[in-house]
Amino acid sequence: MTYSYEQLRDFTFGMLTKIGCPEDHAKTATEVLLSADLRGVDSHGVARLSGYVRLWEKGRINATPNIKVTYETPSTAVVDGDGGLGLVVAPFAMQVAIEKAKVAGTGWVSVKNSNHYGIAGYHAMKAVEHDMIGISLTNASPLVSPTFSKERLLGTNPISVAIPADKQPPFVADMATTTAANGKLEILQRKGLDTPTGWVQDKEGNPTTSANGVKDGGALLPLGGDREHGSHKGYALGSIVDIFSAVLSGANYGPWVPPFVAFLEPDPNPVGKGIGHFFGAMRVDAFRPADEFKSHMDNWISRFRGAKPTPGNEKVLIPGDPERELEAVRMKEGIPLLEPVVKDLTELGERFGVKF
Amino acid sequence: MTYSYEQLRDFTFGMLTKIGCPEDHAKTATEVLLSADLRGVDSHGVARLSGYVRLWEKGRINATPNIKVTYETPSTAVVDGDGGLGLVVAPFAMQVAIEKAKVAGTGWVSVKNSNHYGIAGYHAMKAVEHDMIGISLTNASPLVSPTFSKERLLGTNPISVAIPADKQPPFVADMATTTAANGKLEILQRKGLDTPTGWVQDKEGNPTTSANGVKDGGALLPLGGDREHGSHKGYALGSIVDIFSAVLSGANYGPWVPPFVAFLEPDPNPVGKGIGHFFGAMRVDAFRPADEFKSHMDNWISRFRGAKPTPGNEKVLIPGDPERELEAVRMKEGIPLLEPVVKDLTELGERFGVKF
Numbered sequence: 001m002t003y004s005y006e007q008l009r010d011f012t013f014g015m016l017t018k019i020g021c022p023e024d025h026a027k028t029a030t031e032v033l034l035s036a037d038l039r040g041v042d043s044h045g046v047a048r049l050s051g052y053v054r055l056w057e058k059g060r061i062n063a064t065p066n067i068k069v070t071y072e073t074p075s076t077a078v079v080d081g082d083g084g085l086g087l088v089v090a091p092f093a094m095q096v097a098i099e100k101a102k103v104a105g106t107g108w109v110s111v112k113n114s115n116h117y118g119i120a121g122y123h124a125m126k127a128v129e130h131d132m133i134g135i136s137l138t139n140a141s142p143l144v145s146p147t148f149s150k151e152r153l154l155g156t157n158p159i160s161v162a163i164p165a166d167k168q169p170p171f172v173a174d175m176a177t178t179t180a181a182n183g184k185l186e187i188l189q190r191k192g193l194d195t196p197t198g199w200v201q202d203k204e205g206n207p208t209t210s211a212n213g214v215k216d217g218g219a220l221l222p223l224g225g226d227r228e229h230g231s232h233k234g235y236a237l238g239s240i241v242d243i244f245s246a247v248l249s250g251a252n253y254g255p256w257v258p259p260f261v262a263f264l265e266p267d268p269n270p271v272g273k274g275i276g277h278f279f280g281a282m283r284v285d286a287f288r289p290a291d292e293f294k295s296h297m298d299n300w301i302s303r304f305r306g307a308k309p310t311p312g313n314e315k316v317l318i319p320g321d322p323e324r325e326l327e328a329v330r331m332k333e334g335i336p337l338l339e340p341v342v343k344d345l346t347e348l349g350e351r352f353g354v355k356f
Numbered sequence: 357m358t359y360s361y362e363q364l365r366d367f368t369f370g371m372l373t374k375i376g377c378p379e380d381h382a383k384t385a386t387e388v389l390l391s392a393d394l395r396g397v398d399s400h401g402v403a404r405l406s407g408y409v410r411l412w413e414k415g416r417i418n419a420t421p422n423i424k425v426t427y428e429t430p431s432t433a434v435v436d437g438d439g440g441l442g443l444v445v446a447p448f449a450m451q452v453a454i455e456k457a458k459v460a461g462t463g464w465v466s467v468k469n470s471n472h473y474g475i476a477g478y479h480a481m482k483a484v485e486h487d488m489i490g491i492s493l494t495n496a497s498p499l500v501s502p503t504f505s506k507e508r509l510l511g512t513n514p515i516s517v518a519i520p521a522d523k524q525p526p527f528v529a530d531m532a533t534t535t536a537a538n539g540k541l542e543i544l545q546r547k548g549l550d551t552p553t554g555w556v557q558d559k560e561g562n563p564t565t566s567a568n569g570v571k572d573g574g575a576l577l578p579l580g581g582d583r584e585h586g587s588h589k590g591y592a593l594g595s596i597v598d599i600f601s602a603v604l605s606g607a608n609y610g611p612w613v614p615p616f617v618a619f620l621e622p623d624p625n626p627v628g629k630g631i632g633h634f635f636g637a638m639r640v641d642a643f644r645p646a647d648e649f650k651s652h653m654d655n656w657i658s659r660f661r662g663a664k665p666t667p668g669n670e671k672v673l674i675p676g677d678p679e680r681e682l683e684a685v686r687m688k689e690g691i692p693l694l695e696p697v698v699k700d701l702t703e704l705g706e707r708f709g710v711k712f
Contacts, residue, residue: 073461075431076642105429148669173592205666236529248643286432287604310561313504
């Protein structure tokens with residue numbers, strides 16, 4: 001079942017205003033959420049809308065937050081999201097980073113008291129419009145076990161970095177710091193297939209290839225999979241994301257990060273407020289003239305894209321290529337939704353009197 | 357064969373002054389180089405000394421560089437290393453980042469016209485002494501193939517991030533963005549053993565477990581190993597390091613990075629000057645009071661170190677634990693060197709009249 005961008009946009013906007021979001025907030029949040037559907041990160045798009053609404057119903061998301069800067073220096077700030085949608089808090093914080101960079105060369109913003117912020121890449125790409133490099137990190141509910149740990153202590157804690165070019169489209173990396181994202185497990189579960197090695201461990205902490213491993217109390221594994229394949233590096237990256245996002249800002253970190261799902265309660269003894277994000281913006285002309293930088297980026301991209309491919313592969317991709325190509329297709333041909341998502345959104349719409 | 361820290365320090369200092377380094381430069385470079393030997397990154401310590409000397413003999417390292425800031429904003433700078441030893445250029449640039457951070461909250465320095473800078477972690481840790489988070493990146497000679505590429509286009513491009521704590525020792529991540537470092541291949545070669553999967557591809561671009569794969573014209577693989585295990589993420593990370601280090605500064609990037617070994621000539625048509633580094637320093641009290649931050653870091657570290665381990669493993673490690681423990685041992689009991697390294701240093705000393 002395929003829906004046009006406009007259909008999903010209008011429904012999402014309708015739902016968000018229905019739960020009390022001011023119109024400007026609802027507009028921003030809708031754009032962020034839908035960018036996931038357009039770019040093929042289906043698990044972070046409208047499929048999550050009813051999850052956000054359930055958190056609001058439980059009083060765990062504030063539809064009318066007073067988002068503000070609580071501390072700052074020339075190149076840094078801390079933002080308190082007042083329990084708002086991460087989809088609204090994150091664009092506010094990224095804008096603060098961009099404004100700092102205009103004056104100080106770079107801007108770095110750590111955010112507390114927020115919620116899930118959609119896809120990391122959306123926020124990083126905002127900086128590119130200003131000839132800046134954008135960086136976007138967030139922590140998330142614990143689903144990942146550090147190397148040698150039986151316990152889940154980290155989220156999938158993504159890293160996104162977006163870098164402007166001239167004639168070439170921008171370089172946009174957007175990756176979970178795990179071997180595979182949770183969304184890929186769900187696809188394998190539906191098909192009844194096993195995972196490759198290095199994706200999952202079971203609840204005893206042993207490697208498994210069961211796509212139900214995480215559901216059954218196990219954990220996702222850090223990028224690398226096991227020690228021999230460098231999982232200590234994925235673990236370190238996920239940890240850095242957690243610390244920049246939450247220990248710097250005063251949000252919850254590690255196993256204390258509140259769950260996204262409304263049926264699980266947050267830890268009764270939190271170490272901070274809500275979940276945390278971290279944003280960076282670096283003006284490229286704070287280092288060298290922007291046209292020089294961008295023309296060398298074009299050269300970098302052309303050289304890598306033109307590299308001789310390995311047997312059986314057509315070409316070398318630049319980070320961001322697949323998502324950008326899919327975005328163009330889906331904007332034109334529509335966004336496919338899975339049946340359970342359609343059912344979920346239909347029920348949600350009926351419950352709140354918003355037509356899906 | 358084991359040598360005391362003092363023996364190796366005095367020899368290294370003697371050699372560096374012999375080739376014309378000013379005493380303060382030689383002292384700094386010695387400290388940086390030896391920190392690799394102390395921390396167990398043997399491939400980046402005194403084992404490289406004769407390599408640096410051969411580059412100097414070829415006129416590719418300047419022993420008396422005029423290192424300077426060529427461009428700056430309140431939170432950024434570009435440093436021109438004037439072809440000096442990276443072991444001297446990098447500490448200069450990190451100090452610029454720290455001074456910027458004192459005033460602007462953070463400091464970010466991209467470096468061109470440099471050479472190999474030793475271990476990434478040494479430079480990141482410098483910031484910790486000032487209650488700052490330190491970041492250290494560098495590009496390097498191309499040995500790594502991007503996902504789907506037959507060609508080597510990236511170096512092992514490490515990422516180091518050092519974060520201060522209070523009673524706990526600092527968190528220090530220091531990792532190549534490949535599945536395994538080149539040094540590990542050399543150990544397997546000597547033992548005549550194969551590598552695990554996901555470390556290396558052969559010169560045709562096919563996966564191999566030959567420890568000679570890179571020597572024979574193949575390549576190291578980005579962290580993840582193959583697409584199914586997330587190698588596109590390791591490739592993206594290595595690319596980000598390359599772009600921050602060299603496209604921002606005006607150094608050589610990708611396949612144009614000059615080789616470390618003197619018997620290979622640099623590209624006759626370079627796209628920039630020398631190799632590039634990137635450093636960051638963020639004052640933790642540019643976000644929240646330093647004592648608050650550091651006490652939460654203690655809590656973070658204790659919780660992770662105390663996590664229940666997986667079967668067969670004793671405990672969960674914090675990034676930096678193994679290197680710090682080894683440093684204490686080697687400072688006391690001495691630094692073991694392999695026979696070929698001893699032979700190489702002995703010959704080097706004889707050639708220059710410096711006693712090893």
